[in-house]
Amino acid sequence: MGRYxxxxxxESVPVLAGISIITFLVIRLAPGDPAALLYDMSQLSPQQxxxxxxxxxxxxxxxxxxxxxxxxxxTGQLLSMRLHVPTLQLVAxxxxxxxxxxxxxxxxxxxxxxxxxVWSALRANTVTDDVLTVGTLLGLSLPQFWVGLxxxxxxxxxxxxxxxxxxxxxxxxPGGPLEILPYLIMPTVAxxxxxxxxxxxxxxxxxxxxxxxxxxxxxxxKGLSEQAxxxxxxxxxxxxxxxxxxxxxxxxxxxxAVVVENVFALPGIGQLAVNAAMGRDYPVVMTVNLIAAxxxxxxxxxxxVAYGVVDPRIRYS
Amino acid sequence: xxAFADDPQPVSRRRFLRAALGASSLVLLAACGPAAPxxxxxxxxxxxxxxPTSVAPTTVPASTGSxxxxxxxxxxxxxxxxxxxxxxxxxxxxxxxxxxxxxxDGLTRPDxxxxxxxxxxxxxxxxxxxxxxxxxxxxxxxFHDGSELVAADVxxxxxxxxxxxxxxxxxxxxxxxxxxxxxAYNKGEAKEIAGVTTPDDYTVRVKMAxxxxxxxxxxxxQPILPRSAYDxxxxxxxxxxxxxRQPVGTGPFKWVEWKNQDFIALEAHKEYWGGAPKLDRIVxxxxxxxxxxxxxxxxxxxxxxxxxxxxSATDYDEFSKDPNxxxxxxxxxxxxxxxxxxxxxxxxxxxxxxxxxxxxREAIVKDVLLGHGQVNDAPIIxxxxxxxxxxxxxEYDTAKAKQLLSAAGWTPGPDGVLxxxxxxxxxxLTTFMLPSTYPEIVQxxxxxxxxxxxxxxxxxxxxxxxxxxxxxxRVAGLHVLTGIYTDPEYPxxxxxxxxxxxxxxxxxxxxxxxxxxxxxLDETTRKQRYADYVEQLSQDAPHMWVASPNEIWxxxxxxxxxxxxxxxxxxxxxxxxEFTA
Numbered sequence: 001m002g003r004y005x006x007x008x009x010x011e012s013v014p015v016l017a018g019i020s021i022i023t024f025l026v027i028r029l030a031p032g033d034p035a036a037l038l039y040d041m042s043q044l045s046p047q048q049x050x051x052x053x054x055x056x057x058x059x060x061x062x063x064x065x066x067x068x069x070x071x072x073x074x075t076g077q078l079l080s081m082r083l084h085v086p087t088l089q090l091v092a093x094x095x096x097x098x099x100x101x102x103x104x105x106x107x108x109x110x111x112x113x114x115x116x117x118v119w120s121a122l123r124a125n126t127v128t129d130d131v132l133t134v135g136t137l138l139g140l141s142l143p144q145f146w147v148g149l150x151x152x153x154x155x156x157x158x159x160x161x162x163x164x165x166x167x168x169x170x171x172x173x174p175g176g177p178l179e180i181l182p183y184l185i186m187p188t189v190a191x192x193x194x195x196x197x198x199x200x201x202x203x204x205x206x207x208x209x210x211x212x213x214x215x216x217x218x219x220x221x222k223g224l225s226e227q228a229x230x231x232x233x234x235x236x237x238x239x240x241x242x243x244x245x246x247x248x249x250x251x252x253x254x255x256x257a258v259v260v261e262n263v264f265a266l267p268g269i270g271q272l273a274v275n276a277a278m279g280r281d282y283p284v285v286m287t288v289n290l291i292a293a294x295x296x297x298x299x300x301x302x303x304x305v306a307y308g309v310v311d312p313r314i315r316y317s
Numbered sequence: 318x319x320a321f322a323d324d325p326q327p328v329s330r331r332r333f334l335r336a337a338l339g340a341s342s343l344v345l346l347a348a349c350g351p352a353a354p355x356x357x358x359x360x361x362x363x364x365x366x367x368x369p370t371s372v373a374p375t376t377v378p379a380s381t382g383s384x385x386x387x388x389x390x391x392x393x394x395x396x397x398x399x400x401x402x403x404x405x406x407x408x409x410x411x412x413x414x415x416x417x418x419x420x421x422d423g424l425t426r427p428d429x430x431x432x433x434x435x436x437x438x439x440x441x442x443x444x445x446x447x448x449x450x451x452x453x454x455x456x457x458x459x460f461h462d463g464s465e466l467v468a469a470d471v472x473x474x475x476x477x478x479x480x481x482x483x484x485x486x487x488x489x490x491x492x493x494x495x496x497x498x499x500x501a502y503n504k505g506e507a508k509e510i511a512g513v514t515t516p517d518d519y520t521v522r523v524k525m526a527x528x529x530x531x532x533x534x535x536x537x538x539q540p541i542l543p544r545s546a547y548d549x550x551x552x553x554x555x556x557x558x559x560x561x562r563q564p565v566g567t568g569p570f571k572w573v574e575w576k577n578q579d580f581i582a583l584e585a586h587k588e589y590w591g592g593a594p595k596l597d598r599i600v601x602x603x604x605x606x607x608x609x610x611x612x613x614x615x616x617x618x619x620x621x622x623x624x625x626x627x628x629s630a631t632d633y634d635e636f637s638k639d640p641n642x643x644x645x646x647x648x649x650x651x652x653x654x655x656x657x658x659x660x661x662x663x664x665x666x667x668x669x670x671x672x673x674x675x676x677x678r679e680a681i682v683k684d685v686l687l688g689h690g691q692v693n694d695a696p697i698i699x700x701x702x703x704x705x706x707x708x709x710x711x712e713y714d715t716a717k718a719k720q721l722l723s724a725a726g727w728t729p730g731p732d733g734v735l736x737x738x739x740x741x742x743x744x745x746l747t748t749f750m751l752p753s754t755y756p757e758i759v760q761x762x763x764x765x766x767x768x769x770x771x772x773x774x775x776x777x778x779x780x781x782x783x784x785x786x787x788x789x790x791r792v793a794g795l796h797v798l799t800g801i802y803t804d805p806e807y808p809x810x811x812x813x814x815x816x817x818x819x820x821x822x823x824x825x826x827x828x829x830x831x832x833x834x835x836x837x838l839d840e841t842t843r844k845q846r847y848a849d850y851v852e853q854l855s856q857d858a859p860h861m862w863v864a865s866p867n868e869i870w871x872x873x874x875x876x877x878x879x880x881x882x883x884x885x886x887x888x889x890x891x892x893x894x895e896f897t898a
Contacts, residue, residue, distance in 0.1 A: 030779070031775075031778075031779040031783040031784070032778040032779055032782060032783060033778075033781070033782025033783055033786070034782075035782065036781050036782030036786055037777070037778055037781065037782065038401055038402075038408075038410070038485075039408060039409070039410060039485045039488075040409045040410050040411075040488055041488070041782075041786055042488075042786070042808075042811035042812060042817075043488040043491060043810055043811035043817060044487055044488055044811075044817070045816070045817065048484070048487045048488075049786065051484045051487070052484050052485050052487070055484045055485070055553065079557065082401045083401060083577060084401075084402065084556050084557045084561060084562075085562070085577075090577060093576075093577060094577075094578065149608065149609070149612075152609060152612045153612060156612060156616045156618075157611075157612040157615045157616050160616060163616075163618065164609070164612050164613050164616045164618045165602075165604065165609065165613055165618055166579070166602065166618075170393040170580055170600045170602040170618065170619070171391070171393065171574075171580050171582045171598070171600030171602070262605050262606045263606050263609060264609075265602070265603065265604050265605060265606070265609070267576065267577065267578035267579035267603070268578075271578050271605060272578065274605075275578065275605075278776065278777070278778060279778065280778050
């Protein structure tokens with residue numbers, strides 16, 4: 001197992017290098033001029049504009065630019081073109097918000113998804129099941145930003161139960177976990193609505209399939225309580241579905257964070273990525289992309305390892 | 318099928334699942350942890366283990382809204398964007414200018430019609446030939462770092478703008494290029510600007526190489542920073558230096574904290590020379606999604622929305638009926654469409670005029686802006702002393718448009734699209750993601766007279782540098798900011814002057830009139846010259862003014878703001894903002 005993990009991690013090095021090249025080519029081939037977005041060039045002659053671009057290193061050959069960008073990144077010296085602070089610091093500042101939101105969303109998504117899925121399967125083809133099916137359909141179809149805006153309208157603007165934006169009162173540093181929690185309730189609901197729904201559907205169909213199998217009948221036949229049959233035998237068998245879904249959830253979570261952080265004005269990675277892309281802040285785009293790619297690689301590896309533990313038929317050697 | 322329940326090693330999996338559950342809750346806690354390293358400095362420290370009553374949902378509005386604002390005279394306002402650099406010598410983008418009004422002062426400041434009035438200079442005299450200024454500085458003015466303003470700070474600040482290594486300051490340098498000796502300094506041939514001298518600590522003498530009308534309003538308005546802050550800072554590295562994130566000036570507010578993508582916190586500069594500001598603290602919260610601004614206002618998360626995004630015209634009526642809110646409207650930008658002047662399709666002035674006649678611009682004001690704006694046929698803000706409308710204006714008249722097009726040789730083809738020598742009248746209108754449908758409306762109106770325009774919307778980054786500034790566009794839809802500059806000169810040079818503009822408009826007569834607007838210090842003379850300039854521009858019609866949308870600032874009625882004619886002037890008067898009971 002250890003060798004397998006090591007091998008996978010070593011394999012990820014060329015993958016990340018490839019991603020860095022693709023990222024660089026995409027951001028440099030996309031039309032845009034960071035200098036023109038940073039400085040008011042409307043009053044400058046073409047020569048003056050070029051002098052600014054040269055000072056920013058944008059007139060160097062592409063391979064020189066790629067080399068210096070990656071060199072600075074690997075030594076932690078890479079600066080944001082717009083904000084002139086190290087990109088790793090920007091990511092480190094923004095990461096806690098996004099990671100907290102992602103962790104809460106995963107937690108809510110798994111707990112509610114399992115609960116609704118099992119419930120739905122046990123009550124298959126009853127009114128409860130129908131209600132849950134309609135609910136999951138809504139969860140899957142409603143866009144996250146719309147869910148977010150509706151939550152803000154009802155819970156923050158009308159009822160004033162929850163703060164409308166940010167992770168702390170404006171102008172203050174975030175407080176402890178309990179103080180942050182109210183700020184993250186609506187973003188978590190918005191971000192997890194689709195995940196809960198997807199998880200519910202997967203668990204429901206997995207459970208339905210499992211409940212009809214021989215070993216479940218055997219478990220019932222040997223006199224186990226219904227609870228033990230469902231939770232101890234059938235659900236565990238269905239967990240493989242959950243694990244496989246977890247592997248693809250990280251990119252979905254990061255993508256959703258872009259939308260949800262925008263609506264709730266959360267200073268997280270999603271916002272950082274959007275602002276960097278719109279402002280053609282190449283160093284920040286590269287840093288965020290590589291870190292996101294790394295997260296995806298690690299989460300896929302974790303899912304693959306978890307398969308082997310959840311499902312003994314799967315062995316890595 | 319294998320019987321899972323009979324697997325001989327169920328313990329290891331059970332252990333794994335338990336461990337996984339434990340680990341995931343640890344991750345959850347750990348993720349919560351780093352986001353909360355400190356207690357906010359303004360909050361009273363809470364004893365550990367105290368019941369977390371302040372986070373109970375029902376009391377949240379008190380902690381996010383009215384409680385804070387009423388008690389500590391803290392204002393929270395929104396902005397949809399943050400600055401990149403607060404070094405006012407190297408950056409002239411609107412963010413630096415807007416945010417700079419809180420922390421910086423110049424020698425002069427604009428009055429309500431954008432005339433220069435005393436600021437750090439308490440008075441000045443102008444030599445009879447118009448080529449020399451003597452500024453008397455206010456005494457006892459304190460920078461935020463505690464040092465006192467002297468004449469050398471003024472000279473150093475201006476030299477920082479003109480420094481040969483300060484490439485990005487090139488456009489601010491235009492304000493000083495007419496000072497005697499500035500050119501030699503800017504080229505690196507002199508150690509200082511010879512034309513700026515400091516006979517004593519409170520006198521600045523400026524000698525000009527030629528008369529420059531906007532000097533007092535524009536050049537002397539540029540921020541003055543303490544020279545000590547820039548000793549040993551290489552001008553090529555201005556934006557990378559810590560001072561770019563921690564600006565120090567003499568302004569009414571001190572820059573306290575800048576948390577990227579989150580907020581900027583400012584605190585009152587109690588020793589402000591103009592009297593202590595009435596607010597204690599201003600937090601400018603970054604709100605990326607403008608559609609959430611109404612919710613943030615109503616939940617009292619913010620008490621003022623105005624810079625970059627106030628409330629939209631569609632939300633105007635609802636807010637204006639609400640006694641808790643007060644709205645103010647100001648013109649700020651002017652939407653316009655540039656035609657490529659040297660393109661065969663648009664080289665005939667009658668064609669350009671016809672394209673303007675074909676568009677019902679008043680209808681755009683009424684239907685797109687819902688009346689919150691006006692048609693302004695000049696690149697000069699209505700608040701300015703220099704504002705004037707040209708005599709030649711192109712009213713909505715499709716018959717006239719068709720007649721002008723037909724006189725230019727364009728006749729309707731079989732599909733209704735005009736054609737000339739077998740070529741249809743077709744072009745692409747390229748624009749960026751303006752939050753508006755006006756390009757589509759213009760497109761429909763052009764269609765009525767047989768002109769076939771397609772619309773290409775790009776994101777601003779793709780549009781601005783590679784397409785627009787690179788002069789690649791035939792027809793460009795954009796806006797010119799007119800509301801943040803203290804002299805009408807500012808936007809004119811870059812957008813319409815033949816050597817710098819992007820659509821190839823080139824009429825020596827217009828250029829001559831443009832220079833004439835600068836070469837007098839007399840307001841009446843300058844105003845007449847602006848009228849002549851604007852008239853010539855209108856006759857040549859190198860572009861179509863579409864509409865000038867109003868900025869709509871919304872604020873809690875408890876917040877009292879001075880009466881001004883521009884949103885920008887609210888910022889220059891920030892020391893007078895106050896909360897009423």
